[in-house]
Amino acid sequence: QVQLVESGGRLVQAGDSLRLSCAASGPQFGSYVMGWFRQAPGREREFVAAISRSGASVYYADSVKDRFIISRDNAKDTVYLQMNSVLPEDTAVYFCAAGKAEEESAYVTPEAYGYWGQGTQVTASS
Numbered sequence: 001q002v003q004l005v006e007s008g009g010r011l012v013q014a015g016d017s018l019r020l021s022c023a024a025s026g027p028q029f030g031s032y033v034m035g036w037f038r039q040a041p042g043r044e045r046e047f048v049a050a051i052s053r054s055g056a057s058v059y060y061a062d063s064v065k066d067r068f069i070i071s072r073d074n075a076k077d078t079v080y081l082q083m084n085s086v087l088p089e090d091t092a093v094y095f096c097a098a099g100k101a102e103e104e105s106a107y108v109t110p111e112a113y114g115y116w117g118q119g120t121q122v123t124a125s126s
Contacts, residue, residue, distance in 0.1 A: 002026035002098050002115050009094060009120030012086055016124070020081040022096030022117055029077040030054075033099050035113055036070060036081045038092035038122075048094070049081060050107040059107050064090075086124040093119040 008020040022034070035050040049070035050059045058070050069082040079096055097113035099106075106112040 002029065002032065004096050004098060004115055004117035006094065006096050006117045006120040009122045011123045011125065014086060014088055014124055014126050016086050017082070017084045018086065018122070020083065020094055020096075020120060020122070022079045022081075024077040024079070024098065029098075030074040031100070032115075033101055033107055033112070034070075034072055034079040035097045035099065035107060036079075036094060037097060037110060038090075038094045039119075040092040043092075045095070045110055047108040047110075051079065052104075057104070059104070061108075083122070086122070088124050088126045091123050093121050095119045 003025045004022055006022045012018055030053055036048040037045050038048050039045040047061050048064055051070045051072050055072045067085045072079040096117045098115040099113035101112035
C-alpha cells in the first residue's frame, strides 16, 4: 500500500509558475504509474497528467499541454507537476494518484488509480 501527500499549492497570479510535489511512502514506488488530477468546485475530477513507471513516457490533457510538466524521481519516491503560465481556469484542488494500470489508454481515467492523496489547492487570480 502506498500513501501520497501533495504539497506546493498556493495562490498565484495568472502567468505565474509553481511546482506541486507528491511524496509517496510505501514499498515499490517505481512500480506505480503516477498521475495528477484536478477538481474545481461543481465540476468532476479531471485528468491533468500522467507518467509511466520509469518516467520515460508522459501524458497530458490538451488543456495543460505545453504549459505543465510532469516528472518523477524514483530515488526520492516523489512525483512533480511543474505548472507554467498558470491560467485562472487552472484553479482547482490538485490530487496525485498511484496506479498499476498496464494499458496506457487507461492512464487518463481515475479508475486506473487505486491510491490518492488528499489534494492541494491551487488558485490562480486574473
